[in-house]
Amino acid sequence: MKKICHLYIIPTVIWLMVCFLSFFPIPENAASHWSFRVDLLVHFLMYFCFVASLLYGQKKYIGEVWLYIGSIVFAIFFGAVIEVLQEKYFYPRTCDILDFIFDFFGCIFAFVIIIKK
DSSP states (O other), rough: OOHHHHIIIHHHHHHHHHHHHHSSSOOOOTTTTTOOOOOHHHHHHHHHHHHHHHHHHHHHHOOHHHHHHHHHHHHHHHHHHHHHHHHHHHTTTOOOOHHHHHHHHHHHHHHHHHHHH
């Protein structure tokens, strides 16, 4: 059961949360009182958790390097597709290159942390 949870259930739940948070309309004044863009931290954390959950299960139970690379490529591609979908179909969400950059860094940081363990 732990194997199924680590390989499938946890990554799927996190992926669904990323989808929900990516497409959920956020009021424009939601973070206006912050001195920095909180949404960039959220992007970093979402993709960090997503990739970390994918890699943890793979490293613990499978151990194939090509799966690590595939997970990173999938998550980065997924982040890019979400940004484009936000621009085209989910008003008032917009496509923001900084969001994608923080998605990318979250993926890479998770890769470095999980693979070093």
